[in-house]
Amino acid sequence: MLLKLTGGRIFDPAHDMNNVVRDIYVRDGRIVDAPSDGKVDQEIDVRGKVIMAGAIDMHTHIGGGKVNIARTMLPEDHAEAVVERTELLRSGCGHAAPSTLTTGYRYAEMGYTAGFEPAVLPINARQAHMEMHDTPIIDKGGYAMLGSDDFLLRMMAANADQEAINNYVAWILTHTQAVGLKVVNPGGINAFKFNQRKLDLDEKNIYYGVTPRDILHRLSTAVTELGVPHPLHVHGCNLGVPGNMNTTLDTIQGAEGLPMHLTHIQFHSYGTEGDFKFSSGAAQIAEAINKHKNITVDVGQILFGQTVTASGDNMRQFAGSPHAHPNKWVCMDIECDAGCGVVPFKYKDQSFVNALQWMIGLETFLMVDDPWRIFLTTDHPNGAPFTSYPHLIKLLMDKSFRNDMLSTLHPEAQNATHLASLDREYSLYEIAIMTRAGAAKLVGLADRGHLGVGAAADITIYTDNADREVMFSKPDYVFKDGQLVVKNGEVVKVTWGTTHVVKPEYDASIEKPLQEYFDKYHTMKMGNFKISNDEIADDGRGSLTIQPLRQGGKL
Amino acid sequence: MSALTFKLIFERAQRVDCSPLTKDKLEGKTVAEIAALPLVAGRQPVTAGDVFEISGDDCRHIVFENSSDKLDFIGHGMSDGEITIHGAAGAYLGQFMTGGQITVNGSSDIYTGCEMKGGQIKINGNAGDFVGAARPGYKNGMTGGTIIISGNTGARTGDHMRRGMILIEGDAGDYCGSRMVSGTIAVLGGVGRHLGYAMKRGTLLLNQAPAQGISANFNDCGSHTLAFLPLLFAEFAKLDSGFAKVSPFSRVQRYAGDIGGIGMGEILVRL
Amino acid sequence: MIINGVSIDPTFAEAFPMKGTRVIITAQNLQWAMNSAQAFTGFATSVIACGCEAAIERTLDPTETPDGRPGVACLIFAMGAKGLAKQVETRAGQCVLTSPTSALFSGIQGEDGKDIPLGKNLRFFGDGFQISKMIGGKRYWRIPVMDGEFLTEENTGVVSAVGGGNFLILAESQPQALAACEAAIEAMKKVPNVIMPFPGGVVRSGSKVGSKYKALNASTNDAFCPTLKGQTKSELSPEVESVMEIVIDGLSKEDIDEAMRVGIEAACALGAENGIRRISAGNYGGKLGPFHFHLQEIMA
């Protein structure tokens, strides 16, 4: 079956196509060349419409223990957003911690075709995959989380050579079926178990004597040397702490040129100036990002309203628990592996701090020059639910809308920002970079995020509309692997995406100390820890897509 | 004008959601229109006319006849008017109501007056568990209004209650006043175990000392004459309740707790 | 106009809009309610220097009070709701909260539900041990104090009121002027909704606007000072040797009308044979206050 999409305006930054009118041909789930005989089975007239690859959310908490704790904890949040079943779709719930099924449907309805869970605890990876397996339509993948796991810290305390650490990282990525590596409050989650309440970049874990800086260095080196395309995904120290911008600047400096992705940078860009001892560090952070080409960031924009924060960073989540709204929260220590904290939160536009957070996020978006190195996220659901992306896109693309919003916020916060003077408006092309081409490149998805021949036919088609929120809320068509899954913003077919993974090679000798470690200290056997490929295929709906490693990987 | 009357045609197996049957939602509708309204009763679609024989035309006074404890959500969110129920009422009677009056000539099931904000519920019978409480996950139980129960209540009366009054002429079940945030629960009869468990603030006013005594998670603050009690009794005197007939007292033994929590709640026992 | 030999001047008293409230102080017995009420309404003769004008309106029978104890109704007036709130709060805090066995209630419904704090902020004296109670739609605070609990209603209503109603009694001698004032006050105390805020209800230092001293904006009403008859443009005839004033604040113009009527009537009842010569009133030419109380109309 050959499908022709005729006459659309293509925004395909991977091929430098900025608003180029071109036909697209799709066969067997892939984008193909025009047939030599010109014969097509189906043609859709998309003249005048905006065509982009399916959008990719490179940081969204859609599966795994902490998200599911959030779901179970918040019946009151679901009750206002229950979703009825239809002939085609399962029932579920939306808003802050939506059900997996609803998550898949909603993403697809907004033209997203992939989402990546950024905090997969290795010990909890099986659950993360189960949940992602139940997330329809979109592709998914996870970043395995290390850095507070005792095995790594033991290796580091024992001064293990980098080769061994690379092996361990590769082993973890392989057996948790991950596509990248994440570190959360490096070593801090572990330190919290020893009753340390903060851990700055150069502060030592009282038991291991290891610092966050050491951990970042070791892990980013491992990722680079293994050739894993996605740079180390870093949720830095001191999340949410006023003055943490210095730690962040220090972290950028300390990356020493190694690729590093700093996630939800907004939460790490705070100064201590002003009467409230809380100020924007966005300008300095953006300047550092602009200067250091090895650094990529996603923003973690906050938007006002009720949401829930879910993080592996239980040290910081515990510190934030007095702000829980409603007043309930969970913190867990997990399996000598990591931890998690789930704290519901309501961002209020009349709160100085929240209003400034909103501004800091937008300042960062507008002051980082290179759209290939900054990504559109709300750190769903931490800053806001992902369903607010069209609104966020409008804030980026429409200065007057942005300034109208700004003028309604806490007055003192308005005085503390120069956001109103930032004239930049993102173009459609830049949005396509940020949410498609750049994201695919960052995650390491060879065949996604672009519309070149051979790419998977994940295609989103919009009617151009000056109101970008309306435009990005409701695409005309969304194709997933060549199948029409959404029409006029509604799901018309349910498919099940693939799971993207990397499989870096490792030396099997790493299993010797691991086996001993599991047997001696763990309550689970090493063999049962590993997630098999069959588990990803599961009941037959799932599939595994192994993404290529970057050339130059050491092993 | 005669009361708009819903006579249950036969006792149904499944629970019926009666939330559409309030003055706020029925005003201006004819009996035929009302009969055609869809109701949820189990998974099969039914209409109000399938469930009830409907008569009358004054939706300011709604009457349920032949009522059963499977008729849930009666008076849901009502803002004014009057509902009289002959027979039992189901769960969530008067949930979210902000005004008006509900009278049950029979007993009510769990969550009577769940998260109600105003108005009055009078049960001429017994009420189930969680009178005036909050649904799981929600933080505030009733935040206003008065619930009067001529008989007994089940467990967890006033769980998470924030404001308003619950008056129990009979006995209160276990965990009366649990997790109470504020408000007043008064009991003429006996009380069950774990009185005021995890209560934060609020008043449990007892006409008689609990048979099992006061538990160790409350501290005795001594005997006192409290100036607010006469005001409270003056308020009781206005009600259609056994409480109107109690001779007012202001001399009480005061216990504070639950000391495991913030400990600002009080049990006042008549002396 | 002449009543019982007393001439009623063809003049008027001039009064101003104020904001007022009524509070009820109860206690174990009337004496302790009175102790508190007297302090609450003390030093409240004139809004100019006291910030408010207040006095006891009347005592209340136990059947008339919210908590069934003996009580005292006090009226308190100020130029605006904000100033009133400040005065009520300070006075309640210092004179009622402190007074043994007292309780404090609102005695009036606010216009359009407007109210000011009564015990709302006093509650913080409870240091976290205070207890809120909603009874009959009103919020009360129970504040633990050393004698038990201080019960206070959270808010009290604010209403528009009238301040500065007055009349002057001109008599042949000081004792006669005072006797007439006492008779007037005795009668006026029975009128609801009014107070006479000066000590004993009577003021001898009536004032005029302005002064020769720049710092002062009011000074002695020399035209009515009997000892200055020869030194100033006097309003007094030779036989008048003493003038006293009764100032009235009330919840409405009608209330003040009534109070003035019974007061003047009582003064006049003593008549010329007791040395009462004239009834007059103070005004500023009608330019400053919108409420005018024409003596002859009131007494007609």
Added chain:
Amino acid sequence: MTQNNAAKIWHEVASPFCGIASDDLTIEVNGSTVKILENGDAITQAGFETPITDTQPRIQGKPASLAEAVEHIANLFRHSQQPLIGGLGTDLNGARAALALADKSGAIVDSQYSKAAFRNILVLQDTGYMTTTLTEVRNRVDLLVVIGSDIEATFPRFFERMVWNDESMFGQEIESRQVVFIGKAPSGDASTSPGGRKAKVLGCADADLPEVLSVLRALVKGKQVQASEVGGIQVAELQRLAEQLLEAKYSVLSWSAGQLDYDHAEATIQTVCEMIKELNATTRSNGLPLGGKEGDTTVNAVASWQTGYPMRTSFHRRFPDYDPFINETQRILNNNEADVLLWVSSFNVAVTPPQSNASTVVLGRSGMQFETEPEVFIPVGVPGIDHEGRTFRTDSVVSVPLRKLRDSGLPSVFDVLTAVEQAL
């Protein structure tokens, strides 16, 4: 089922029969006979070694084909006023299929273990908690306080694996670990230290636990307590425990909600959980709820991610409608509100459906005996014996793979329920 297979030995087998999901079992399979060779206990033994007796579905007591049975069930569902899917002793995919069927048929879902599970879930939904997991306990616990539970009766290997292990990762002297029981005394010696030190027991009746824990919480906060005794325990003893908790570096407070078997035990658990949060102001302390056997944790987890709500959710309105009190199996059946009960119990022959007036369909483990023959009975395979599967441990963090140990030909719950769903 073939009898002539050579015996096969399986290592590192995970057990779904107990919430701590020990996965170090060595098992011998000979034909359809399963025998635990290593690391078994009373509970896993019964779980793994219960023999297969029947393999044939029955309709109204008469043998039927699987297809006939499925069609019969579908027919019951088609005509039902209100179906109830209960029991739910199943694994990941069984839970998925049950939820898909419930969604499609407007059924109510509830699990056999909800009564206990909800004692924790209701706390989570009200104030949340701080908890830890088994490996952390194994390496860090210095003071274990067991609340109202005789752990070893239901988790026989808990002490051996989590408390009296040979070595802690952080050099802790294992013998120094303190164990205190509040409420029930231990039934055996598992809690006794290797050096022979017996656990301290502050005994009281279940009915006194709410007050005992509230008083302990008050003492931890340094509040004045007037009483000198609560539930038969001297307050001075609780004062000592409060001091121990404040001094401990990593205390763990554990309970088995199934053993806190009294009405509104969630209120007690909430008191404990709030106390734990308060302890963390200065030191580290965590809760460890023990439960989760036979799919208990699994079905709640799957229901939460697929619908937002745990068990006790009804789909009769075409959307998930959660109500932990109204949607309770026994209440529904007592009131005849469901006319079809589909009962799933693939792990345990003893977990039979409650008596009711509803037409009862049982997807049960082979060998299940009934007082009243159900309308339909389909013997199903046991996850982790007859087919692969996955199950969650008590902590709802760790899930383990369950293996297919023998080839019994019994269908899985997933197979049957998916077939029913498709037939609708």
